[in-house]
Amino acid sequence: MQRFVWVRFGAVLKKEFIHILRDRASLIMAIALPIVMLIIFGYAINTNVEHLPTVVWDQAQTADSRELITSIRNTQYMDPDNYVQGYQEIEGYLDSGKARAAVIIPPDFGKKIQGMEQANVQVLVDGSDPTVARAVMSAVQMLGLNKSLELQSERLVARGTATGLELPLNLVTRVWYNPDMRSRVFNIPALIGLILQSVIAMLTSFSIVREKERGTMEQLVVTPILPLELMLGKLLPYVVIGFVSMSLIMLTGIFWFGVVPVGSIPLLFLLATLFLVTILAIGLLISSIAKTQLQAMQMTFIILLPSILLSGFIFPRETMPKLLQILGGLLPLTYFLKIVRGIFLKGVGIEYLWQDSLTLCAFAIILLAIASKKFKKTLD
Amino acid sequence: MNLAIDCQGLVKRFGNYTAVQGVTFQIPPGKIMGFVGPNGSGKTTIIRMLCGVLVPTEGQATVLGFDVLTQPEEIKQRIGYMSQKFSLYDDLTVGENLDFYAGVYNLQGKMARAEKTRVIELIGLGDRTSQLVAALSGGWKQRVALGCALLHNPQLLILDEPTAGVDPVTRRVFWDLIHKLAKEGMTVLVSTHYMDEADTCDYLGFVFYGRLIAFGSPEDMKKSEAKDNLDDLFIYYVEHEASDDPRNLALKKGGRG
Ligand SMILES: Nc1ncnc2c1ncn2[C@@H]1O[C@H](COP(=O)(O)OP(=O)(O)OP(=O)(O)O)[C@@H](O)[C@H]1O
Ligand SMILES: [Mg+2]
Numbered sequence: 133m134q135r136f137v138w139v140r141f142g143a144v145l146k147k148e149f150i151h152i153l154r155d156r157a158s159l160i161m162a163i164a165l166p167i168v169m170l171i172i173f174g175y176a177i178n179t180n181v182e183h184l185p186t187v188v189w190d191q192a193q194t195a196d197s198r199e200l201i202t203s204i205r206n207t208q209y210m211d212p213d214n215y216v217q218g219y220q221e222i223e224g225y226l227d228s229g230k231a232r233a234a235v236i237i238p239p240d241f242g243k244k245i246q247g248m249e250q251a252n253v254q255v256l257v258d259g260s261d262p263t264v265a266r267a268v269m270s271a272v273q274m275l276g277l278n279k280s281l282e283l284q285s286e287r288l289v290a291r292g293t294a295t296g297l298e299l300p301l302n303l304v305t306r307v308w309y310n311p312d313m314r315s316r317v318f319n320i321p322a323l324i325g326l327i328l329q330s331v332i333a334m335l336t337s338f339s340i341v342r343e344k345e346r347g348t349m350e351q352l353v354v355t356p357i358l359p360l361e362l363m364l365g366k367l368l369p370y371v372v373i374g375f376v377s378m379s380l381i382m383l384t385g386i387f388w389f390g391v392v393p394v395g396s397i398p399l400l401f402l403l404a405t406l407f408l409v410t411i412l413a414i415g416l417l418i419s420s421i422a423k424t425q426l427q428a429m430q431m432t433f434i435i436l437l438p439s440i441l442l443s444g445f446i447f448p449r450e451t452m453p454k455l456l457q458i459l460g461g462l463l464p465l466t467y468f469l470k471i472v473r474g475i476f477l478k479g480v481g482i483e484y485l486w487q488d489s490l491t492l493c494a495f496a497i498i499l500l501a502i503a504s505k506k507f508k509k510t511l512d
Numbered sequence: 513m514n515l516a517i518d519c520q521g522l523v524k525r526f527g528n529y530t531a532v533q534g535v536t537f538q539i540p541p542g543k544i545m546g547f548v549g550p551n552g553s554g555k556t557t558i559i560r561m562l563c564g565v566l567v568p569t570e571g572q573a574t575v576l577g578f579d580v581l582t583q584p585e586e587i588k589q590r591i592g593y594m595s596q597k598f599s600l601y602d603d604l605t606v607g608e609n610l611d612f613y614a615g616v617y618n619l620q621g622k623m624a625r626a627e628k629t630r631v632i633e634l635i636g637l638g639d640r641t642s643q644l645v646a647a648l649s650g651g652w653k654q655r656v657a658l659g660c661a662l663l664h665n666p667q668l669l670i671l672d673e674p675t676a677g678v679d680p681v682t683r684r685v686f687w688d689l690i691h692k693l694a695k696e697g698m699t700v701l702v703s704t705h706y707m708d709e710a711d712t713c714d715y716l717g718f719v720f721y722g723r724l725i726a727f728g729s730p731e732d733m734k735k736s737e738a739k740d741n742l743d744d745l746f747i748y749y750v751e752h753e754a755s756d757d758p759r760n761l762a763l764k765k766g767g768r769g
Contacts (some may be wrong), residue, residue: 245592345599346599346601346602347595347598347599348599348600348601350595350597350599351593351595351599351660352616353565354563354564354565354588354591354595355588355593355616356585356589356616356617356618357612357615357616358586
């Protein structure tokens, strides 16, 4: 049996320490990343749904209706900040995602409350994200019950007798998109984005580093080839691969899971391709910065991991702290998720998605420009 | 202006380590210039500066009339380069590697095919074009790499230790080819550790720890210092030109002379 030799062990230990100390990037990554991630994710994993942007159509405009709106605000679940007139405006708010819930108060609300009748109020909830929708619906129902009991007792005091069995206030909730609230419908489109991103970013991030590791880069820099030529030449094959893989994954979503897009399929493919190019640009940028394939992989993970939590993939961005919302805004996936969910679930067109699409365009162009710039044709 | 390479006081520092200091030489077109020097003496660094991929810390150089600092891309278009590191794509065939470099040098269609055929014949690649580079022996890999560097008919061919680890027969083939190309008017800059190869160059530069300690034609240098072989000549120069350098003590003790 061989004896454990401490000296050998110590020598290896020392050598490894030196390795790590020399490689600054890995050192920072090894120490800071787990902490940063723990902090970020600790905040992000917050299933409490709060302060959903809400639009109100108050047709009654009475003291009673205003009191109801205040009670809704006091639940903390909804922020009834936007006031509109008519269904069309409500639809606009919900389609664009500016509001996730709507409250519709009928014109005769005050009269019915005062006249001891039953008042009906409609609450529409965006069901794209079933977790959020469920939370809001139960909150609304609780509120309706509480208010009713309050009114009931007021009426009891005023009349001296009960006014019948029906509740004075009936808050009717309706789920707008994804009415049976299948979380699959919500998750599959998002998964498409996430998986595409992981695979493609990983693939492309190796493309240039590999040349560096093999020594072929040294030959390439002495040729007249331009950085942008090299970049685009490396990018295009991956666009094709990405497009094929995207098509397959979408077909799987549609036929296997039965999640059929409500909106335009050509538009979906067009914007998904745009997203693809953005991801490829990220991969190339990583590849031109990294010195080894291992580094490239680590950098890719730094982008991928937060994407899962900060993009709105699992948790609604609206309920995150401001800082995390801003961080999420730096991720292309965030915009793509709005696009896929918009097309899959709401069936909206480019008129609601152009902002997100333009943002993706900007990402792609800026990232490619940086990648080309970063890739210098010198060996210094 | 008529010089193929004109190098004036080139200096390259990496941090505070000086890899090349004050290298000056000139080569007319159509000549073969050889670099000889021990490992780490700075041959590759000089070559890289001349290729326009390393920026000199000081000094200036023109290659084929173009400034290495301001016109590196002009230079790259006109030179053929074979790096010291193996730099073919292992997972591509010989033909595919040639095709790739033909494309990189902007050759297409008929032209590309013609150049490819010419190079295949020149190098004697023959029926190996469909073989994977990974399956080739070291000597054949070097020949393919040379082929890739010749596709675009460069005016200047720069070879960094092309015959390192290559068998004697292939070495001979290589040098016959180099002389043939020079006769056709191509300028060749080549680094080597073999004195027999260096002996056949038109010009020779001895590089010793970043300095060009001697430069001239092998015949002239041997005659003027009354040495009959290059080994002795090199030792002689190291002792005389760089005697202040502590590093040459090791060489003296090595007892080669
Ligand atoms: N990028 C770099 N950064 C720091 N030092 C470097 C760099 N490139 C080369 N050097 C150093 O410069 C010196 C000269 O290296 P160079 O490769 O030019 O030598 P060489 O003559 O080509 O050697 P060989 O015969 O082994 O190929 C070496 O000490 C090397 O370590
Ligand atoms: Mg070298």
